[in-house]
Amino acid sequence: MTVALDPTIKLNKIEKAKAQKDGLAVKDEIENFAKIGWEAVDKTDLEMRLKWLGIFYRPVTPGKFMLRLRTPNGELNSAKMRVLAEIVQRYGEDGSADITTRQNIQLRGVRLEDIPEIFRKLETVGITAVQSGMDNVRNITGSPVAGIDADELIDTRELGKKIEDMITNSGEGNYAFTNLPRKFNIALEGGRDNSIHAEINDVAFVPAYKNGELGFNVLVGGYLSAQRCAEAIPMDVWVAANDDVVELCRAILTVYTENGLSEGLRANRQKARLMWLIDQWGTEKFRSEVEKEFGQPLARAAAADEITEDKKDYIGVYPQKQAGYHYVGLHVPVGRLDAETMFEMARLADVYGNGEIRATVEQNFIIPYIKTENLETFLAEPLLQRFPINPTPLMRSLISCTGSHYCNFALIETKQRGVKLAQELDSELEIPQRVRIHWTGCPNSCGQVQAGDIGLMGTKARKDGKTVEGVDLYMGGKVGKDAKLGTLIQKGIPCEDLKPMLKKLLIEQFGAKPKESTP
Ligand code: SRM
Ligand code: SF4
Numbered sequence: 001m002t003v004a005l006d007p008t009i010k011l012n013k014i015e016k017a018k019a020q021k022d023g024l025a026v027k028d029e030i031e032n033f034a035k036i037g038w039e040a041v042d043k044t045d046l047e048m049r050l051k052w053l054g055i056f057y058r059p060v061t062p063g064k065f066m067l068r069l070r071t072p073n074g075e076l077n078s079a080k081m082r083v084l085a086e087i088v089q090r091y092g093e094d095g096s097a098d099i100t101t102r103q104n105i106q107l108r109g110v111r112l113e114d115i116p117e118i119f120r121k122l123e124t125v126g127i128t129a130v131q132s133g134m135d136n137v138r139n140i141t142g143s144p145v146a147g148i149d150a151d152e153l154i155d156t157r158e159l160g161k162k163i164e165d166m167i168t169n170s171g172e173g174n175y176a177f178t179n180l181p182r183k184f185n186i187a188l189e190g191g192r193d194n195s196i197h198a199e200i201n202d203v204a205f206v207p208a209y210k211n212g213e214l215g216f217n218v219l220v221g222g223y224l225s226a227q228r229c230a231e232a233i234p235m236d237v238w239v240a241a242n243d244d245v246v247e248l249c250r251a252i253l254t255v256y257t258e259n260g261l262s263e264g265l266r267a268n269r270q271k272a273r274l275m276w277l278i279d280q281w282g283t284e285k286f287r288s289e290v291e292k293e294f295g296q297p298l299a300r301a302a303a304a305d306e307i308t309e310d311k312k313d314y315i316g317v318y319p320q321k322q323a324g325y326h327y328v329g330l331h332v333p334v335g336r337l338d339a340e341t342m343f344e345m346a347r348l349a350d351v352y353g354n355g356e357i358r359a360t361v362e363q364n365f366i367i368p369y370i371k372t373e374n375l376e377t378f379l380a381e382p383l384l385q386r387f388p389i390n391p392t393p394l395m396r397s398l399i400s401c402t403g404s405h406y407c408n409f410a411l412i413e414t415k416q417r418g419v420k421l422a423q424e425l426d427s428e429l430e431i432p433q434r435v436r437i438h439w440t441g442c443p444n445s446c447g448q449v450q451a452g453d454i455g456l457m458g459t460k461a462r463k464d465g466k467t468v469e470g471v472d473l474y475m476g477g478k479v480g481k482d483a484k485l486g487t488l489i490q491k492g493i494p495c496e497d498l499k500p501m502l503k504k505l506l507i508e509q510f511g512a513k514p515k516e517s518t519p
Contacts, residue, residue: 014135015266017044023052023134024178031116038063038112052136052178054129055115059408064094066406067107067118068132070168072160073142073188074103074359078346080125081357085342087118097342099335099363101399101448102185103196104132104139108406128171135180137167137253141201143191144314144358148368150321153207153214153306154190154241162246163188167253177253181260182272185223186249188216193309197361197451199231199483200224202274203252205245208238208302215240217301218248220286221275226443229450229485230275235287238299251293259289311480313362313434315396316389317375320368326375327358327368330387334400334415335363344383352378363399392426395419397436401447403458410441412458412469412495421499429503429512438477450485451477454505461492469495 011019026033026049033041033050038057041050046057056066069084087107088095094109110118122128131137140163142156143149163186167177187196187204198204198219205216216239222232239248256274259265263280265272278286291298314329337345345365349357354369365387370378379389401407403414418439425431438452449455454475461470470492477486493501506512 009261009264009267011266012269014048014269017048018135018179021049022175022178023049023136024131024173024175026050027053027130027173030119034113034116038065041112048134051133052131052173053115053119054132055110055112056133058406060404060406061094061109063111064091064108065110065112065115067110067115067129068100069105069107069122069127069129070132070139070164071104071127071359072140072164073146073157074144074361075157075160076105076357076359076365077125078349078355078357080127081342081346081349083121083125083127085339085346087121088342089339090114095339097337098402099332099337099359099365100139101361101363101401101446102139103141103144103359103361105359123171126171128168130168130171130173131178135182136178137180137184137186140164141185141187141196141361143189143195144360144366145195145318145327145368146190148320148322148325148327149191150319152191152321154216156188156190156205159241159245160188162243163249166246166250177257180253180257181265182269184253184256184274188245189307191309192306193311194307194480194483195311195314195361197448197479197483198222198307199485200229200448200451201232203249204232205239206305206307207241208305210238210299210302213240215302216245217305220252221273221278223273223275224445224448224450225270225273226445227270228275229445230273231483231485233278233283234301235290236283236301237287237290238302248290248294248298251290251295254293255286255289307481309481311483313364313397314360314366315364315391317379322369324372325368326370326372327366328370328375328378328389329360329364329366330384330389331391331396332364332387333391333395333419334398336415341383341386348378348381348383362397392423393431393433394422394426394435394437397434397453398422398439399436399447399452400439401441401445403439403441407441409444410458411460412441412471414439414441414447414458417495418456421502424499425502425506428515429506430515431506431510431512433510435506435510436477436479439471449474449477450487451479451483452486453477453510454502455486456498459492461494463494463496471495471498473501 091109219232404410440447
């Protein structure tokens with residue numbers, strides 16, 4: 001998008017690079033990049049602009065790229081999953097995939113020379129990776145049980161897809177929205193349990209009745225970052241559950257993009273998320289600017305929303321609103337998949353369901369439409385040994401960001417460490433309640449530590465005069481109804497001291513009891 005330059009504002013480094021050449025421009029060069037090889041690609045194109053196509057250069061594994069897709073509302077199916085499995089399979093040990101904290105899929109080990117062919121394959125099953133990184137709108141999240149949950153208020157799948165199509169020009173790439181001041185998160189809730197973490201999205205739609213009509217109240221400005229974490233605040237707007245939602249997203253994104261320069265959002269990247277514009281203007285001015293762009297009066301918010309339940313994790317077997325069918329949520333330890341398990345997921349979805357697969361923000365997946373009479377055989381399938389429906393208590397709610405294995409921001413390794421610790425504590429303690437432990441490798445908080453009952457954020461700690469891997473401890477995150485962010489409790493705990501510390505915490509604050517046979 002062409003934005004009017006205010007000459008008094010000093011652009012930050014990224015803004016300068018974007019002004020020189022839009023990120024999306026690499027779309028026309030990708031065939032050439034694939035031919036010349038990644039070492040010959042211009043540094044800014046390689047490390048920055050390729051992210052507009054979802055291609056992430058990984059300094060930790062040079063030459064082996066991460067490809068971030070878009071899966072609005074977490075909707076996948078067996079055909080998509082098979083194509084994704086084929087892509088990672090060709091990379092052997094290097095190939096894997098992650099279910100992300102935005103209900104999305106990232107592929108690993110990908111080679112730049114294969115990208116044109118990969119994009120062609122993805123297109124055949126309706127997947128795009130465009131505009132999934134850097135200053136773009138991230139995956140649109142929605143309830144993972146949309147359309148199958150008996151208590152559902154609004155099925156958000158179609159709206160989620162329409163928003164994505166508006167932003168990406170149906171996957172072709174859309175220069176209108178490739179130059180936001182910063183990343184941008186949109187979430188649509190259709191159920192009652194705030195499955196999408198409305199509180200940490202730049203724009204969140206939550207179900208609400210106005211004059212007897214079901215639509216959405218709109219929250220704005222939520223985000224997590226190293227410098228500041230802000231809970232989304234009411235925009236004092238209600239919209240009907242129709243194309244107005246798409247139009248409102250367009251209007252908000254346009255206001256955010258066009259006012260980025262005059263309001264200084266393009267000078268300091270730490271102060272460039274939507275909340276900073278709302279801070280500068282106040283909610284009333286923000287609302288009226290959006291209203292102008294929307295082109296017609298916006299209704300004031302409904303008095304109450306319909307978020308009335310605690311957040312579910314969807315693991316286990318649940319009846320669907322369609323009589324005779326169940327959906328089954330399988331637990332994927334810290335979201336990590338490999339080709340073999342992905343092929344199996346696709347097979348199970350075809351054999352037992354209708355081919356659909358849903359991803360969750362807890363980094364797990366759901367297979368819907370399993371006939372009641374086939375449940376028993378389904379539950380005996382070998383994949384359920386690896387991805388169980390009844391994981392042990394801490395494993396069940398474990399979330400982790402990528403960590404140092406692939407992410408160069410990481411201060412610590414997260415996924416393996418998180419799994420090991422949860423398994424050990426589960427084997428040593430009787431834990432009577434759900435305890436949600438979130439790990440994140442650095443203060444960017446991709447693993448949403450502020451949402452956890454216990455949040456562990458990677459840092460460097462001191463032990464015996466040496467610098468060691470450590471964590472800052474967060475506690476008190478509440479999700480679902482009345483969600484609120486957890487806060488920092490203790491800084492710089494060496495990872496090697498973490499187990500006894502967590503054990504004590506679980507016993508004293510979460511009612512855990514040591515199992516008799518363990519120390
Ligand atoms: Fe994130 C940057 C991974 C969800 C806040 N995030 C990154 C990068 C791209 C950094 C990089 O280039 O290495 C990470 C890629 C590592 C890799 O190889 O996987 C990364 N973020 C992730 C994922 C994969 C974590 C996961 O394991 O699930 C999630 C991908 C979501 C998706 O499908 O698009 C992911 N990141 C989040 C979330 C959670 C959410 O959206 O609910 C947040 C906090 C919420 C938010 O954004 O407000 C988050 N990521 C960040 C930030 C801090 C943003 C800021 O305003 O400062 C960064 C750093 C940045 O953008 O400068 C970041
Ligand atoms: Fe990387 Fe930090 Fe995000 Fe983890 S929180 S994925 S370490 S940027």
